[in-house]
Amino acid sequence: MQTILTIATSGPALHEFTRSVARFVEDSGVDEALLTLFVQHTSCSLCVQENADPDVQRDLQEFFRRLVPASDDPSMRWMRHTTEGPDDMPAHIKAALTAVSLSIPVAAGRLALGQWQGIYLFEHRHGRHERRVVAHLAA
Amino acid sequence: MQTILTIATSGPALHEFTRSVARFVEDSGVDEALLTLFVQHTSCSLCVQENADPDVQRDLQEFFRRLVPASDDPSMRWMRHTTEGPDDMPAHIKAALTAVSLSIPVAAGRLALGQWQGIYLFEHRHGRHERRVVAHLAA
Amino acid sequence: MQTILTIATSGPALHEFTRSVARFVEDSGVDEALLTLFVQHTSCSLCVQENADPDVQRDLQEFFRRLVPASDDPSMRWMRHTTEGPDDMPAHIKAALTAVSLSIPVAAGRLALGQWQGIYLFEHRHGRHERRVVAHLAA
Numbered sequence: 482m483q484t485i486l487t488i489a490t491s492g493p494a495l496h497e498f499t500r501s502v503a504r505f506v507e508d509s510g511v512d513e514a515l516l517t518l519f520v521q522h523t524s525c526s527l528c529v530q531e532n533a534d535p536d537v538q539r540d541l542q543e544f545f546r547r548l549v550p551a552s553d554d555p556s557m558r559w560m561r562h563t564t565e566g567p568d569d570m571p572a573h574i575k576a577a578l579t580a581v582s583l584s585i586p587v588a589a590g591r592l593a594l595g596q597w598q599g600i601y602l603f604e605h606r607h608g609r610h611e612r613r614v615v616a617h618l619a620a
Numbered sequence: 621m622q623t624i625l626t627i628a629t630s631g632p633a634l635h636e637f638t639r640s641v642a643r644f645v646e647d648s649g650v651d652e653a654l655l656t657l658f659v660q661h662t663s664c665s666l667c668v669q670e671n672a673d674p675d676v677q678r679d680l681q682e683f684f685r686r687l688v689p690a691s692d693d694p695s696m697r698w699m700r701h702t703t704e705g706p707d708d709m710p711a712h713i714k715a716a717l718t719a720v721s722l723s724i725p726v727a728a729g730r731l732a733l734g735q736w737q738g739i740y741l742f743e744h745r746h747g748r749h750e751r752r753v754v755a756h757l758a759a
Numbered sequence: 760m761q762t763i764l765t766i767a768t769s770g771p772a773l774h775e776f777t778r779s780v781a782r783f784v785e786d787s788g789v790d791e792a793l794l795t796l797f798v799q800h801t802s803c804s805l806c807v808q809e810n811a812d813p814d815v816q817r818d819l820q821e822f823f824r825r826l827v828p829a830s831d832d833p834s835m836r837w838m839r840h841t842t843e844g845p846d847d848m849p850a851h852i853k854a855a856l857t858a859v860s861l862s863i864p865v866a867a868g869r870l871a872l873g874q875w876q877g878i879y880l881f882e883h884r885h886g887r888h889e890r891r892v893v894a895h896l897a898a
Binding site: 495499513515523528530531534536537538540541543544549578579580584585587588593594595596597598619 | 622758
């Protein structure tokens with residue numbers, strides 16, 4: 482079973498979409514299964530992170546912003562792929578450092594997430610984007 | 621087929637658990653299959669690494685310690701999520717930089733690991749923890 | 760269904776092998792499925808990246824070279840695992856920072872990649888290597 486989940490973004494941030502994934506799983510009626518997510522872009526990515534304190538998401542984003550500054554930052558003058566904007570190549574790098582696909586077991590009809598785990602789209606680009614995540618469920 | 625593997629940790633380290641995973645696969649009697657591991661925490665993670673020289677694991681851990689210092693380090697004063705201890709937010713970041721899920725093919729009834737590959741739980745936190753990894757096997 | 764894809768490398772670079780993967784999927788005759796790739800090494804890795812501008816691949820590699828310098832670089836004197844050469848331990852670290860396995864849905868008989876996505880083997884070592892990637896297809 483497959484579906485496409487779309488997530489509207491407007492700048493660098495972690496967007497939780499655990500509920501959309503959970504709904505897809507629950508609507509399917511599967512009992513034991515494996516849910517795989519795949520993001521169809523190379524400038525945003527996926528992660529599973531703590532969904533209790535919003536500062537975790539803010540600090541994560543801030544860490545990546547400091548690790549991979551925009552290509553117009555003096556420390557990044559070695560970058561060549563700059564025609565799509567100063568946030569583009571850093572977005573590709575941040576995507577390589579995180580995940581393009583995630584697999585989460587389903588047990589007793591529900592995602593087997595830990596207590597504090599949420600599923601996030603990690604947007605690395607500025608501007609508005611409509612992001613597509615393919616969800617594949619195999620019973 | 622699913623099971624939960626538990627791994628007791630006591631501070632930052634790589635804990636190999638290849639044998640537990642191999643036993644689960646071999647006991648199942650599958651021939652060709654896919655084994656997926658999913659860690660139910662956001663402050664430890666998974667990796668597949670060389671299991672020959674223990675210095676590889678030590679150097680990996682040391683690299684991550686230097687890349688993401690504790691939040692009481694002067695260079696990390698920008699961190700906000702500090703109430704759970706100086707090792708907590710760095711642990712979330714290290715988890716985002718590594719893997720929450722891994723999929724390993726099973727061929728002829730055995731994990732199709734390369735010659736030097738071992739499966740590790742990468743503990744990023746201090747203190748004692750009992751970590752849970754869901755193993756899902758699909759034939 | 761499983762196969763082994765082999766990729767010959769000769770130094771740090773991103774090697775696209777999307778076509779080999781696509782051929783395996785198309786030859787199988789599956790309609791809806793999940794394709795999983797697993798690299799049997801700990802000093803190279805996998806990624807999905809933009810395949811339009813070759814500068815993206817060059818900048819990605821350059822970022823990782825700067826983030827994890829060779830072990831004979833003065834900044835890396837703390838490294839202990841150096842007997843296999845100054846590029847070996849950095850290769851293990853780069854592999855931990857990227858992916859050992861990737862899962863890509865197959866829809867209507869084709870890999871559900873985004874428009875600009877290509878599948879790459881990310882070689883982190885110098886010298887010539889023959890790299891093995893296990894491809895597992897589950898319908």
